[in-house]
Amino acid sequence: xxxxxxxxxxxxxxxxxxxxxxxxxxxxxxxxxxxxxxxxxxxxxxxxxxxxxxxxxxxxxxxxxxxxxxxxxxxxxxxxxxxxxxxxxxxxxxxxxxxxxxxxxxxxxxxxxxxxxxxxxxxxxxxxxxxxxxxxxxxxxxxxxxxxxxxxxxxxxxxxxxxxxxxxxxxxxxxxxxxxxxxxxxxxxxxxxxxxxxxxxxxxxxxxxxxxxxxxxxxxxxxxxxxxxxxxxxxxxxxxxxxxxxxxxxxxxxxxxxxxxxxxxxxxxxxxxxxxxxxxxxxxxxxxxxxxxxxxxxxxxxxxxxxxxxxxxxxxxxxxxxxxxxxxxxxxxxxxxxxxxxxxxxxxxxxxxxxxxxxxxxxxxxxxxxxxxxxxxxxxxxxxxxxxxxxxxxxxxxxxxxxxxxxxxxxxxxxxxxxxxxxxxxxxxxxxxxxxxxxxxxxxxxxxxxxxxxxxxxxxxxxxxxxxxxxxxxxxxxxxxxxxxxxxxxxxxxxxxxxxxxxxxxxx
Numbered sequence: 360x361x362x363x364x365x366x367x368x369x370x371x372x373x374x375x376x377x378x379x380x381x382x383x384x385x386x387x388x389x390x391x392x393x394x395x396x397x398x399x400x401x402x403x404x405x406x407x408x409x410x411x412x413x414x415x416x417x418x419x420x421x422x423x424x425x426x427x428x429x430x431x432x433x434x435x436x437x438x439x440x441x442x443x444x445x446x447x448x449x450x451x452x453x454x455x456x457x458x459x460x461x462x463x464x465x466x467x468x469x470x471x472x473x474x475x476x477x478x479x480x481x482x483x484x485x486x487x488x489x490x491x492x493x494x495x496x497x498x499x500x501x502x503x504x505x506x507x508x509x510x511x512x513x514x515x516x517x518x519x520x521x522x523x524x525x526x527x528x529x530x531x532x533x534x535x536x537x538x539x540x541x542x543x544x545x546x547x548x549x550x551x552x553x554x555x556x557x558x559x560x561x562x563x564x565x566x567x568x569x570x571x572x573x574x575x576x577x578x579x580x581x582x583x584x585x586x587x588x589x590x591x592x593x594x595x596x597x598x599x600x601x602x603x604x605x606x607x608x609x610x611x612x613x614x615x616x617x618x619x620x621x622x623x624x625x626x627x628x629x630x631x632x633x634x635x636x637x638x639x640x641x642x643x644x645x646x647x648x649x650x651x652x653x654x655x656x657x658x659x660x661x662x663x664x665x666x667x668x669x670x671x672x673x674x675x676x677x678x679x680x681x682x683x684x685x686x687x688x689x690x691x692x693x694x695x696x697x698x699x700x701x702x703x704x705x706x707x708x709x710x711x712x713x714x715x716x717x718x719x720x721x722x723x724x725x726x727x728x729x730x731x732x733x734x735x736x737x738x739x740x741x742x743x744x745x746x747x748x749x750x751x752x753x754x755x756x757x758x759x760x761x762x763x764x765x766x767x768x769x770x771x772x773x774x775x776x777x778x779x780x781x782x783x784x785x786x787x788x789x790x791x792x793x794x795x796x797x798x799x800x801x802x803x804x805x806x807x808x809x810x811x812x813x814x815x816x817x818x819x820x821x822x823x824x825x826x827x828x829x830x831x832x833x834x835x836x837x838x839x840x841x842x843x844x845x846x847x848x849x850x851x852x853x854x855x856x857x858x859x860x861x862x863x864x865x866x867x
Contacts (some may be wrong), residue, residue, distance in 0.1 A: 360458055364402065366451040367553040370567055373728055375404040375548060375576030376411045378418040379569035380559045383402040385411050387577060390645070393807040394550050395461040395695040398687055398733035404548040406577035412584050415573050419511050419538045419541070420590065422570030427508045427536040435485025435534050440479030440561045440629050445471060448557055452522065452550075454687065459547050460521055461695040461735065462649045463686040474526040476819045477835060481530040484840055488535065496861075499673045499854030508536030509616075514583035515606065519652045519698055519756070521547035522554055524620070527819070527834045528595045529558075529841075533571070535843040535853060540573040542581045546697055575729045586610050586617075593618060593843065597654075600754075619830025620823070622754040623782030625805075626659040626775040628797070630768065634811070635673065635786035640761075641785065641813030643677050647693050647739045651758030652701075654829075655783040655807070655815040659751065659770050660762040667764050671720060674762070678721045678739060684730050695735035696757060705737050705757035711750040712761070714817040719745040723759065746774045754780060764832070768793055782825030783807040784816040806833070 364370070366792055375390065376383040381703060389404035394401050395534045398594060399836035445452070449471045457467030493502040512532045514523045515849070521544060529539045543551030564569055577582050582602075586594055586609035595618040596606040597697070603621040610617040627645065645657030662670055686694030696702050709723050723740030730736075744751050751761050765771040784805040786797045794850055796802055796811045806825035817823050822837035824830070833839045859865060 360401065360454070363451045363454050363458075367448065367455060368556040369402055369549055369552055371402055373402060373404045373552055376407045376415060377555050377574040379572055380563050381569050383411055383414065383629065385719035387411070390548055391544050392459060392547070395457050395697055395733050395735040396458055396687065398735075401459060402549055404552065404576050406545070407575040407581055409584060409804070411576055412581060415540060415575055416511070416588065416590060418570035419540055419573050421796065422568045423508075423510055423538045425568050426538055426571050429536075431485045431534060431536065432487055434536065435482045437561060437565055437567070438478050438485070438530050438533055439482045440484070441530070441558050442475050442562070442640055444561055445475050445478065445556050445800065449475070451552055451559070453555055455549055455645070456521055457686050457694075459549050460518060461686055461697055462652075463691065463694055464689055466649060467584050467686075468735040470523045471541055473523040473819060477526050477530045480836060481534045484531065487535040487581045490839065490843070490862065495850065497823040497852075497858045499852065500855065501851045503575050504846055505847045506535075506841070506846055509589050509592045509843060509845050510537060512539045512843060513591040513594040514536045514539055514541045515585065515586070515598065515600045516541065516543050518546035519654070520597075520650060524597050524834070529572070531840045532843040535840055536841050538571045538573070540575060540585065542577060542585060545576070545578050548576045550571055560862060570863060580788035583607065583609065585611065589613050591617070592616060594841075595834070596620070596831070602695055603830050610635065611720070616842070617833040618834065619828040619834050620705055620834060621828060622780045623654040623656065623825065623829060624658050624754050624778040624780040625753070625783040626661055627657055627784075627814060628765075628771045628775060628786040629660065629662040629670060630786065630790065630793055631663050631665050631787040632790040632793065633666065634789060635666065635670060637811060638670070638787040639673050639677060639729050641787065642674065643681075645813035645815045647758045650696055650737070651739070652697065652756050653815055655817065657814045658754065658759070659746070659775070660760060661765050661774050662762060663771070664766055671762065674741060675721055677837065678741060681739060683726060683736055683738065693739060693758065695733055696737060697735070699734055701756060702735055702737060704755060705759065708750055708753075708755040708757065708759055709740055709742070712742045712744060712748065712759075715748045715750060716745070717748065719763070720762065740811075746777055747792065768796060772797065779828040780825070781805045782829040783809070783817075785809040785812060785814050787811055
């Protein structure tokens with residue numbers, strides 16, 4: 360790992376505040392990053408103080424005045440170069456993601472590939488920031504709308520996707536003409552430093568000012584500064600519903616915009632016409648991938664009573680084949696939880712499920728001994744439960760899957776929708792009528808609804824986000840770019856008279 364850190368420009372101790380190539384010697388608290396893989400200290404980072412935050416903001420605002428006037432296709436060219444740099448650093452950055460966060464190496468590399476993909480998407484988008492033309496009711500008038508950058512975009516990211524979600528926001532914001540201030544998770548600060556080092560080189564190479572890409576490492580206090588700062592028109596926050604409510608309230612109080620990507624309590628429905636071979640793969644990967652620490656993790660499995668016993672046996676057998684261990688070893692399916700606090704939440708959730716009457720199908724527990732010294736490795740757990748149980752209604756960031764029966768499709772959809780979260784969902788069926796009913800207005804109430812694939816694995820081409828307490832935000836593909844711009848309606852009078860709208864007469 361030492362070689363990886365050197366490649367990414369990370370030392371034993373690091374400043375955690377940057378306005379591009381310029382690293383500010385911060386005087387804030389020291390954040391130590393321990394790997395959940397082996398419990399070892401990777402490196403430390405000094406977090407930002409309020410004074411340093413203000414310094415970053417001043418630089419960002421100056422950079423915005425220059426960056427917004429560079430033509431969008433040329434901004435896209437800079438992002439294209441960033442994509443090329445990410446290709447060069449894919450292996451070391453993927454390894455750092457895996458080691459600092461704890462996800463498998465394949466998932467770490469896959470996360471960096473998402474960054475590369477969103478760069479490619481943003482490059483094309485830089486020539487397609489289209490407005491509309493409208494017909495005016497007044498003679499010799501032309502109406503159209505156009506989109507302008509909004510300014511400084513604040514980004515608060517979570518530990519489970521320490522680099523990809525940042526890139527979803529920044530690459531789009533940059534081609535739109537905005538500058539970004541990023542607060543990475545204090546649980547994965549080194550990934551933030553690595554990304555800042557990579558992109559800063561590209562901005563410098565293109566003789567662009569400091570302050571287009573900014574990093575402010577720190578705890579929730581830095582998030583509060585971003586949320587309450589009237590100079591930040593948009594705050595994009597990814598994390599828990601509790602955190603999102605605080606951010607949304609603070610930003611809303613000053614009539615700013617917030618883009619929230621919060622909790623998920625995702626379900627897969629298994630119908631009588633499901634292909635159980637593909638369903639099993641979707642269920643198991645969805646439930647245990649990233650050790651259950653994805654916002655799109657499958658947490659509930661709603662099975663038709665006619666398939667319940669068969670699938671239950673298959674799940675139990677499949678879980679028996681899973682290997683938990685060092686995520687850098689590609690033979691292992693499951694890595695550790697992020698820290699011991701997450702392990703405690705996992706244990707508490709299992710205890711609560713048992714207390715509420717849940718029946719354990721696959722026993723969980725904390726792993727110990729050789730290879731598990733960090734104390735962050737746990738067994739994936741499956742529990743037969745009822746949807747109305749309090750713990751089932753709650754999102755636990757861990758590999759716990761709750762399974763339950765249903766009789767009719769209407770009942771299954773009601774169970775799926777019967778939680779406060781609304782991120783991702785899926786149905787397994789070969790019945791066209793069931794599939795279309797599930798995707799209709801009477802079907803899934805989630806922002807993502809899939810047929811014959813699982814709840815995880817969103818592609819960057821589609822808008823990513825959810826409804827209800829998931830926050831309503833949309834990132835990545837489709838028209839998510841509109842979040843980072845302001846709409847302006849324009850009317851041009853090219854005649855010699857001034858007719859008023861709606862035929863109003865006003866004569867002098």
